[in-house]
Amino acid sequence: MRTAEFDTEFVLRQAMAMFMLHGYAKTSMQKLTQATHLHPGSLYAAFGSKKGIFLAATEQYQTDRNTQFTALFEHSSCILETLKQYLNIIVQECIDGEATKVCLLTKSISEVEGNDPQICHVLRTNLTAYEHAFAQQLQKAIDNKEITNGRSAIELARFCVMGIYGLRTYALTNQDPDALNQLANELLAAIS
Amino acid sequence: MRTAEFDTEFVLRQAMAMFMLHGYAKTSMQKLTQATHLHPGSLYAAFGSKKGIFLAATEQYQTDRNTQFTALFEHSSCILETLKQYLNIIVQECIDGEATKVCLLTKSISEVEGNDPQICHVLRTNLTAYEHAFAQQLQKAIDNKEITNGRSAIELARFCVMGIYGLRTYALTNQDPDALNQLANELLAAIS
DNA sequence: CCCTATCTTGAATGTACATTCAACAAAGGA
DNA sequence: TCCTTTGTTGAATGTACATTCAAGATAGGG
Numbered sequence: 001m002r003t004a005e006f007d008t009e010f011v012l013r014q015a016m017a018m019f020m021l022h023g024y025a026k027t028s029m030q031k032l033t034q035a036t037h038l039h040p041g042s043l044y045a046a047f048g049s050k051k052g053i054f055l056a057a058t059e060q061y062q063t064d065r066n067t068q069f070t071a072l073f074e075h076s077s078c079i080l081e082t083l084k085q086y087l088n089i090i091v092q093e094c095i096d097g098e099a100t101k102v103c104l105l106t107k108s109i110s111e112v113e114g115n116d117p118q119i120c121h122v123l124r125t126n127l128t129a130y131e132h133a134f135a136q137q138l139q140k141a142i143d144n145k146e147i148t149n150g151r152s153a154i155e156l157a158r159f160c161v162m163g164i165y166g167l168r169t170y171a172l173t174n175q176d177p178d179a180l181n182q183l184a185n186e187l188l189a190a191i192s
Numbered sequence: 193m194r195t196a197e198f199d200t201e202f203v204l205r206q207a208m209a210m211f212m213l214h215g216y217a218k219t220s221m222q223k224l225t226q227a228t229h230l231h232p233g234s235l236y237a238a239f240g241s242k243k244g245i246f247l248a249a250t251e252q253y254q255t256d257r258n259t260q261f262t263a264l265f266e267h268s269s270c271i272l273e274t275l276k277q278y279l280n281i282i283v284q285e286c287i288d289g290e291a292t293k294v295c296l297l298t299k300s301i302s303e304v305e306g307n308d309p310q311i312c313h314v315l316r317t318n319l320t321a322y323e324h325a326f327a328q329q330l331q332k333a334i335d336n337k338e339i340t341n342g343r344s345a346i347e348l349a350r351f352c353v354m355g356i357y358g359l360r361t362y363a364l365t366n367q368d369p370d371a372l373n374q375l376a377n378e379l380l381a382a383i384s
Numbered sequence: 385c386c387c388t389a390t391c392t393t394g395a396a397t398g399t400a401c402a403t404t405c406a407a408c409a410a411a412g413g414a
Numbered sequence: 415t416c417c418t419t420t421g422t423t424g425a426a427t428g429t430a431c432a433t434t435c436a437a438g439a440t441a442g443g444g
Contacts, residue, residue: 002390002441023303025217029432039393040433050432102302109364110294110302111215127365158362158371159378166358170350172301173319179350186351190382194411194420221402231423232403242402 004046011036011046012060015053020099023111024054024119054108055122061104062126069133079141080192083160087184090164094171094180101172105130106165131161138191147192156191163187196238203228203238204252207245212291215303216246216311246300247314253296254318261325271333272384275352279376282356286363286372293364297322298357323353330383339384348383355379 014035018027029050033040047053069086076082093100109123135157141147147156167183174180206227210219221242225232239245261278268274285292301315327349333339339348359375366372 002392002439004391005440021306023217023307025215026307028430030430041394041435042392044433045391098306102305106361106364107302110299110361113294113364114213114290115215115218124365131365155374155378158366158375162358162362162375163354164358165361166354166356169298169302169357169361170354172298172305173316173323174350182347183350183354186347186382190378194409194422196421220400222400233405233424234422236403237421 006036006038006042006046008046009060011038012053012057013064016057016061016104017099019054019057020102020104020107024108025111051116051119054119058104058108058122058126062129065130066133073137076137078146079137079144080146080188083137084184084188087164087167087188088181090167091171091177091180091184094168095175095177101168103165103168106168127161131157134160149192151191159191160187163190198228198230198234198238200238201252203230204249205256208249208253208296209291211246211249212294212296212299216300217303243308243311246311250296250300250314250318254321257322258325265329268329270338271329271336272338272380275329276376276380279356279359279380280373282359283363283369283372283376286360287367287369293360295357295360298360319353323349326352341384343383351383352379355382 015027015032018031018035021027022031027050029040029043032038032043032050032053036043038046043053047056072086073079073082105123105127109120109127112119112123135153138147138156138160139153142153164187167180167187170183171180207219207224210223210227213219214223219242221232221235224230224235224242224245228235230238235245239248264278265271265274297315297319301312301319304311304315327345330339330348330352331345334345356379359372359379362375363372
């Protein structure tokens with residue numbers, strides 16, 4: 001027998017970074033072998049194909065993001081305050097992040113839409129789960145009476161994720177921190 | 193002498209559609225020759241390279257979009273009402289458009305960001321011009337006293353385009369017309 | 385200590401791509 | 415009419431890619 005030598009999480013996080021930086025199509029197997037320090041054969045043995053690597057990286061991304069989200073909101077007494085923190089983190093990622101400037105899921109679904117229904121379906125499922133995670137927190141805020149505008153948690157969650165998608169895209173056109181912070185504040189104001 | 197036989201606008205609009213459907217990287221010269229009914233040599237004689245074709249298509253896209261925008265707002269007596277119409281058009285494009293589901297500029301800048309500074313710069317410039325066009329209309333609405341919330345036209349325009357970017361991205365995850373229309377209404381409410 | 389099952393290595397393979405170019409066609413001036 | 419200039423054609427070129435695979439390495443069981 002012989003056991004695999006590499007750390008799957010490390011490999012997937014490196015791959016993830018490549019896909020976020022260069023997109024799905026322009027991330028070559030060569031870039032992936034360099035970033036992961038694995039040879040083509042090992043990557044193919046572990047993940048089957050470039051698409052397999054991408055889907056595994058996507059899953060790792062979702063896991064990591066979900067951990068971060070849960071940690072932030074888990075013991076929050078004021079949901080709106082925590083949401084504000086969350087938006088600030090995103091703004092910061094947009095300003096000084098290299099890979100984290102983008103969301104792997106939205107960047108990829110935009111690239112792949114109409115070309116690969118399988119990848120699209122996985123990405124859509126993950127993004128819908130993200131929306132639901134927001135809805136859950138916003139429901140708590142409604143129950144709390146932090147939010148009293150009569151709009152449903154689902155409705156607010158949709159607006160929230162739409163705002164985040166827009167904010168990240170807008171940041172590609174304008175990196176001014178003041179503008180981005182103002183947008184984040186306006187988003188928060190629009191749901192409270 | 194001999195004169196060129198093709199219609200540049202037709203060629204660029206066909207190319208545009210290919211780039212919107214498949215993205216920059218996955219639009220091969222073969223797809224472009226098929227869509228434009230031009231042979232590689234003619235395309236290269238006219239535009240120099242694939243990048244040249246893309247940049248020319250981008251310019252045509254901006255021209256077409258600007259014509260549409262201007263036509264809609266030119267003789268508008270109620271800016272907010274016209275803005276509502278504009279958002280409805282976008283929602284409709286998201287629902288039943290094939291190529292028009294996406295904005296060529298945002299889709300491309302998201303794909304190409306970090307890989308091609310030249311293309312990025314052109315796209316950023318065009319998207320900034322788009323934002324300014326909004327600011328101009330919103331300034332009219334402020335002068336009109338249609339909008340009296342004290343926020344500047346620039347600020348409102350930023351929020352507006354961010355919302356549109358987000359709406360288009362959100363539509364890739366959820367095609368439900370009710371959800372999209374509601375988001376459009378909430379966006380409008382957030383700026384009035 | 386050796387054997388075998390599994391992992392690693394990286395050169396080889398075939399394909400798809402962007403780009404070039406030499407041959408051909410047309411059009412207008414001389 | 416013919417000649418020159420410009421447009422058109424599409425096969426040929428070299429490159430970069432995803433994927434494969436045979437040879438080598440390693441670890442644990444017998």
